[in-house]
Amino acid sequence: MKVSIKNKKLFYIMLILFCLSVLYFYKNNPATSKYPTCPFLYITGYYCPGCGSSRAYHNLMHGRIKDAFSLNPLMVLSIPFIIYYCIAEIEIYVNDRPIIRRTVISKKGYKIIFFIIVLYWILRNIPYYPFILLAP
Numbered sequence: 001m002k003v004s005i006k007n008k009k010l011f012y013i014m015l016i017l018f019c020l021s022v023l024y025f026y027k028n029n030p031a032t033s034k035y036p037t038c039p040f041l042y043i044t045g046y047y048c049p050g051c052g053s054s055r056a057y058h059n060l061m062h063g064r065i066k067d068a069f070s071l072n073p074l075m076v077l078s079i080p081f082i083i084y085y086c087i088a089e090i091e092i093y094v095n096d097r098p099i100i101r102r103t104v105i106s107k108k109g110y111k112i113i114f115f116i117i118v119l120y121w122i123l124r125n126i127p128y129y130p131f132i133l134l135a136p
Helices: 008-027 039-044 053-061 065-071 073-090 107-123
Strands: 003-005 092-094
Touching: 008 053, 008 073, 053 065, 053 073, 065 073, 073 107
Parallel strands: none
Antiparallel strands: 003 092
16 A cells, blocks of 8 residues: 655645644643633623634643533534545545545535534624523
């Protein structure tokens, strides 16, 4: 079995960034350290789509998936898609065949992703049940 990577520079950059982020969030708990608060939350008092992501990532590094999901469900649900996109971008080939076919997201796809993020942003700031479950 022959494995080749077409975009080696991108692969090494992504690998280094991933390893550094795992190491940082494994060692440092954003909930108890002097981690900066979200600027949007600080200024407006409303949660942004990313609020709770650093604490959720820390919980994921320690295997606490339920806790991570309760802090930012959109971030946790998006991880498989991000991994898929990164692997497709790196272009890993096994026996001269790509392990993931590279697909380009259409303009409609980007609009759908944007709509989901904005809808999540709005819903997590509604102070009534069941929407309060989306707040970190």
